[in-house]
Amino acid sequence: MRELERLSELEALQGEEIGVGEWMEVTQHQIDLFADATGDHQWIHVDPERAAKGPFGATIAHGFLTLSLLPKLVESTLRVADVKMGVNYGLNRVRFTSPVPAGSMLRARTRLLKYEPLEVASGYGAQVTTEVTIEMKGADRPACVAESIGRRYA
Secondary structure, three states: OEEEOOHHHHHHHOOOEEEEOOOEEOOHHHHHHHHHHHOOOOHHHHOHHHHHOOOOOOOEOOHHHHHHOHHHHHOOOEEEOOOOEEEEEEEEEEEOOOOOEOOOEEEEEEEEEEEEEEOOOOOOEEEEEEEEEEEEOOOOOOOEEEEEEEEEEO
């Protein structure tokens, strides 16, 4: 994990890889809970017996579950001491490049694309655009690549 003292230090890192996160397992329990939360109970996600005979040989995480893990996966890539809070602002581009079988280990690799200072009522802030590659242990291709926009406030 990369550690910075001040949010403004990010500006000099535009175009660079800013961190690689810790591995996290995607469990069948998480997949089932996501299916319950979204109402998407397609067999490829929630029926291990049927999915074992399907195209991926096992149940797979919903693409949007993988995407929803982005904040958790990214939090172990970078720590900025003076940041008090952050919010998701949006996504420019998302691609699900490989299925994520239950039990897979994922981590985030982040690259800072853009740093834009923000005017705020108190303190200061920045809008940061990052390319997040969600890697899957043992796989040749990433599970997901997303261009994520967040706002950070110090």
